[in-house]
Amino acid sequence: MTRLESDRRHPIRFMLNGKPVEGEAEPRMPLSDFLRHQLGATGTHVGCEHGVCGACTVIVDGMLTRSCLTLAAQVDGCEVRTVEGLAPSADRLGVLQQAFRRNHALQCGFCTAGILMSLDLYLGSNLTPTETEIRDLLSGHLCRCTGYTPIIRAALEAAAELASSKEETSNA
Known part of the structure; x- marks a missing residue:
């Protein structure tokens, strides 16, 4: 056959x-x-x-x-x-992942991977996003647990940290 x-x-x-x-x-x-x-x-x-x-x-x-x-x-x-691929090593979280952890931006964690990937790509080209821009990006993701507020807070915090790191690198 x-x-x-x-x-x-x-x-x-x-x-x-x-x-x-x-x-x-x-x-x-x-x-x-x-x-x-x-x-x-x-x-x-x-x-x-x-x-x-x-x-x-x-x-x-x-x-x-x-x-x-x-x-x-x-x-x-x-x-x-x-x-x-977001974590720099198996024992260390990336900046965005650390911000999610600090801000309790995940609960069940099911949606988290997709949200992290969208935010990672977006923050790679926009280190000064507004809350409105982050909300717009997140409109393509469904999260039934967090209510999005901690996710937005984590994204803005990570963006500020990434911008600060980039500024320090360029001044060195």
């Missing part, structure tokens, strides 16, 4: 958080499932599976991407960043 062409697994190679990875995926496998089940990158969560909740947000080639709507095969040859 032969398998249909559409049922064959395809090799996929890409950079995940700066490291080369590879695996095989069926043509219709979502990137979220590939990350979680093939590569063990379980920080990316799957919520609605319709691209609405934002829990599965990752960065692909510098763009925010809903990994539940992106096929694994589509990232072949790309650079993918997930929440696991």
Whole structure:
């Protein structure tokens, strides 16, 4: 018995958080499932599976991407960043993650990875965001626990810390 062409697994190679990875995926496998089940990158969560909740947000080639709507095969040859790539080392949190911790900006944590990825990309190009801009960015994420206030506070705090670090570096 032969398998249909559409049922064959395809090799996929890409950079995940700066490291080369590879695996095989069926043509219709979502990137979220590939990350979680093939590569063990379980920080990316799957919520609605319709691209609405934002829990599965990752960065692909510098763009925010809903990994539940992106096929694994589509990232072949790309650079993918997930929440696991935010911390500078296994024993140290990144600036944004530390701000979330200090401000109690997570409760159940389900939405947190996607929110962190969106904020990380945004703060990478805008170190002086307004509360309104942060609220606008967060409008693409559903959080049922925090009420967003601690998330906004953490984002603004992280932006200020990142801006201060950048200023110190440029003055050195």
